[in-house]
Amino acid sequence: MPQILVDYSAELTFDRLALAKELHGLIADVIDTTVPECKTVFRPASDHLVGDGSEGRAVVLAEIKILAGRGVELRAELSAQVLDLLQRHVDAPAAVAVQITELDRATYRLAMHPGR
Template sequence: MPQILIDHSPDLDFDVTGFAKEVHQLIPQVVNTRVEDCKTLVRPAAQHLVGDGASTEAVVLVEIKILAGRSVEVRSTLSARVTELLRAYVRVAAAFCVEVTELDRETYVFVQHSGQ
């Protein structure tokens, strides 16, 4: 925890690794966690569609999953700061969505598997 999922349009010229590393540094500034606990998956889409398909606008969707119990203000601040960071990394016309979702503490399970 936190878990960061980044979905983006195919062929988007976007330093997603640099962005993810900065997100990992940013999250502990807002949420009580450590950089070492941040985990990101990047999922370039095979294709994307905006509206009726006439637009060539790129799409970047970021979901940050954190344990439940943080205030609306904390979650809102995190969303806003990640959105601003996206503006610095994506240099083409794009639609952004940043969502902070909560993981239910009673049902969330995380295991550090050694591979043995």
């Protein structure tokens, strides 16, 4: 179920596939889910700015969407571990942030579309 969105400065070079695989395993270890349920999308951003731009920092922003109902302590632990993982994968100076977002169980829907 987890949906992971990673926005990052397009000039950053890092192994996104390796990051996603580690991230999926980490999420499955921390919350009640499985690796096959995790889905990650990477979105390069050609334009970004941190502060006034004088430090030349890149940006990596990760949002992890999970079904509501997990305690704040668990979500905070997931945030901390994901932040550490991101920092291990990104070598360049960067502003790195993680947000855990809860999805409403009553309205969230998922379909594995088979294609046509």
